[in-house]
Amino acid sequence: MTFPDLTPDLKAAMPELRGRLTANQSLAELTWFRVGGPAQILFTPADENDLAYFLARLPTELPVHVVGVGSNLIVRDGGLPGVVVRLAPRGFGETSTQDVVVTAGAAALDKRVAETAASANLAGLEFFFGIPGTIGGALRMNAGANGAETKDVLIEASGISRDGRKHVFTNAEMKFVYRNSGVDPSIIFTSARFQGKPASVEAIRARMNEVQAHREAAQPIREKTGGSTFKNPPGNSAWKLVDAAGCRGLRVGGAQVSEMHCNFLINTGEATAADIETLGETVRTRVKENSGIELQWEIKRIGILA
Template sequence: MTQAALPTVAGKLTANAPLAPLVWFKSGGSAEWLFEPKDVADLQAFLRGLDPAVPVMPLGLGSNLIVRDGGVPGVVVRLGKAFAKVSKCAGLTLDCGAGASGILVSSTARDNGIGGLEFLRSIPGTVGGFVRMNGGAYGGEVKDILVDCDVVLRDGSLHTLAAADLHYTYRHSELPDGAIVVAARFRGRPGKAEDIQAEMDRISASREASQPLRSKTGGSTFKNPSGHKAWELVDAAGCRGLTLGGAQVSEKHCNFLLNLGDATSADIEALGDEVRRRVKAHSGVDLEWEIQRVGKSK
């Protein structure tokens, strides 16, 4: 697909853009095209003018993602600084751009005396991903704080969806196919800045102690099955420290996969599937991927 076949944009279009530097695993192929829109209107105009047959995929911080080694066809949309603003809009509600990090959202909440959003401090991602996946940790979930969100559909139209429209379940929403979240409103509860900071510090210390944060990883690999913790099932199946190619099951936290340095995405995905096979054989439980796998295999 040539640039001439693409709509004119105010933002940035890059052909054959390597995605490995943009994802936490630091592995995988390139995007056929990477689009970084200037603003919502730029994104709308681009999607409106793009051939409906061309696939489009949004990309946040790339923390919950395996990009396969053959790359991603079509257009990958990455929301940059223009989408990373957070401000208080009313009462105990924050207006958050989809590119804003959990750290920025929780810190802005603290500065405005808004509690209940501290758990976002612990999720390695952006608002768009939180909304799509019903992100959660340390006793909180997005479904508990979301008021509504703005999304741009594949035809370029802009819509506001209430939290109830997303029909949230565990790590899942019914966001319309092709929808790109561009903003969301989160509502918390009254809180004192010092208490909110103390809770954020507690969460940060707990994460540091229990998770391999300094490694090339993708975050939690598998969803917690009903009545179980994924890491305990992985550990019981003898998978702690298991390696395949350049990929390893973390010895610090069994629900994290690591790129030890030169792993391909195929190594990482195959290791995850081997873990799923061993857990099924040991406990009879089918582990579901929480990490998204996208693109083509080589």
């Protein structure tokens, strides 16, 4: 699908814009699944002020989506009408420490934040080492691993609303729940501050090695995948429910339930976004029939059908 090119009109209405606007940019290459259609407009802001300027002048009827490294995302084959904002490491990827506080831009990789904390002998953020996303995504979905979550270490997060205004949210104002935040979905997070605690570098590195070893042993990290597909129901594990329903290795087109960890879906090479989403829905149906439990998607699905 090809969308009408709106970039000339937007550039004319925003003469001081410094970021990059691209029409009909393929999003498949920006996601771990390597599937999906184009963004009508892809906007890569130069920095926080540039993003605020853009949003304040963007026509309100144009929908806005945010994409990070695409590690927990299905972009549907028809693509995304409106604007996709992608924060680049150059403008939003810095990390730093001061005393026991770690500051990170929303485009910083979770793994880099863990490394930054470790370099300053600060513990508590090792779990980020096992999450293959960015801080922006971690804030939006309260990302967690190995028994810890973003809510456990966040001091405050900064973001920009659809009208271009800047906001700061305390941990309580983030309204964190399991794999989600209660902050208005239109807020685009730009940075965050995290609480560390002094510890020996040996203890911190040992914990990070444990996190990495667990991930490599239990997850298909070298496949075209999207991370954990379904949220764990209260008191249960999604993968156990999927396995009990006989879905390990199940295929739809080029999509397959991982044999290694059956809460992961894989693009075996030629899958479409529709294959992957259909496989996920098939798994949900079989689990419901087998256990009576309705699994909820953890992977974000955006866009329109082809």
